[in-house]
Amino acid sequence: MRSAAFDTSCSCFNTPLERHAAESAVAIQAKQLGLLRRGLKVAAYVPAGSEFSPWLLMLRAISGGVEVYLPQVPKRGRKLTFVRLDAKNRWKLGPQNILELQSGVPCSPRDLDIVFLPLLGFDSNLARLGQGGGYYDCTFEFRRWRRVWKKPRLVGLAFDVQHVEQLAVDTWDLRLDYILSGQRIWRNPNR
Numbered sequence: 001m002r003s004a005a006f007d008t009s010c011s012c013f014n015t016p017l018e019r020h021a022a023e024s025a026v027a028i029q030a031k032q033l034g035l036l037r038r039g040l041k042v043a044a045y046v047p048a049g050s051e052f053s054p055w056l057l058m059l060r061a062i063s064g065g066v067e068v069y070l071p072q073v074p075k076r077g078r079k080l081t082f083v084r085l086d087a088k089n090r091w092k093l094g095p096q097n098i099l100e101l102q103s104g105v106p107c108s109p110r111d112l113d114i115v116f117l118p119l120l121g122f123d124s125n126l127a128r129l130g131q132g133g134g135y136y137d138c139t140f141e142f143r144r145w146r147r148v149w150k151k152p153r154l155v156g157l158a159f160d161v162q163h164v165e166q167l168a169v170d171t172w173d174l175r176l177d178y179i180l181s182g183q184r185i186w187r188n189p190n191r
């Protein structure tokens with residue numbers, strides 16, 4: 001879901017100190033929810049622009065024995081691949097000038113336990129407004145056809161100010177399981 005009108009650079013956004021406090025608090029929320037247990041395979045992202053930064057969460061995860069993966073945008077199609085972040089990776093600039101891992105140990109989207117996602121906006125139904133590439137919707141489309149919940153769990157990271165009244169959803173739009181803001185936790189009542 002994309003909205004040209006949604007501008008995350010507006011001055012009502014947080015100060016650097018407030019952003020840091022939220023990003024640090026999200027790492028604690030994730031730990032308390034059991035999303036950073038040793039041995040889990042967890043995907044996050046390299047933040048772009050004013051997106052919520054998951055770096056503190058990733059550092060906490062790695063130091064606690066969690067396997068952390070980052071997305072790679074495919075040359076063709078819209079299905080992301082995920083590569084493990086470790087001390088040996090080389091980096092490259094991907095589309096939208098987002099840093100990506102050049103190579104590394106891959107993980108299929110179905111084998112991930114938790115996916116932390118960036119977003120521009122979200123509503124109380126846990127609908128997500130993304131950058132408009134459709135990559136996350138397409139990659140995790142397989143979750144739509146399930147009656148019983150299975151992994152991966154999808155967790156949006158956002159500042160409170162990114163909460164909006166109601167988003168117009170398309171059939172392909174993902175519903176998230178949780179949204180964490182550091183201050184609040186939004187849970188999907190159907191999961």
Ligand SMILES: Nc1nc2c(c(=O)[nH]1)N(C=O)[C@@H](CNc1ccc(C(=O)N[C@@H](CCC(=O)O)C(=O)O)cc1)CN2
Nearest residue numbers: 045046047048071073095096098118131133134135136
């Ligand atoms: N930090 C961060 N990483 C992320 C995402 C994100 O939203 N934030 N993504 C979230 O998905 C993926 C990258 N998002 C992308 C979004 C648009 C285009 C892009 O090239 N758009 C073209 C049109 C492409 C097309 O429609 O086929 C364009 O803008 O001209 C590429 C990557 C994976 N990594």
Ligand SMILES: Nc1ncnc2c1ncn2[C@@H]1O[C@H](COP(=O)(O)OP(=O)(O)OP(=O)(O)O)[C@@H](O)[C@H]1O
Nearest residue numbers: 001002129130131132133134135136137138141172
């Ligand atoms: N499951 C799918 N199958 C085919 N096309 C899809 C699917 N999901 C999304 N798309 C296509 O991707 C386009 C962009 O979708 P949308 O605007 O919802 O992306 P987004 O969620 O904002 O992006 P992103 O997940 O990359 O941040 C849509 O116009 C649609 O054509």
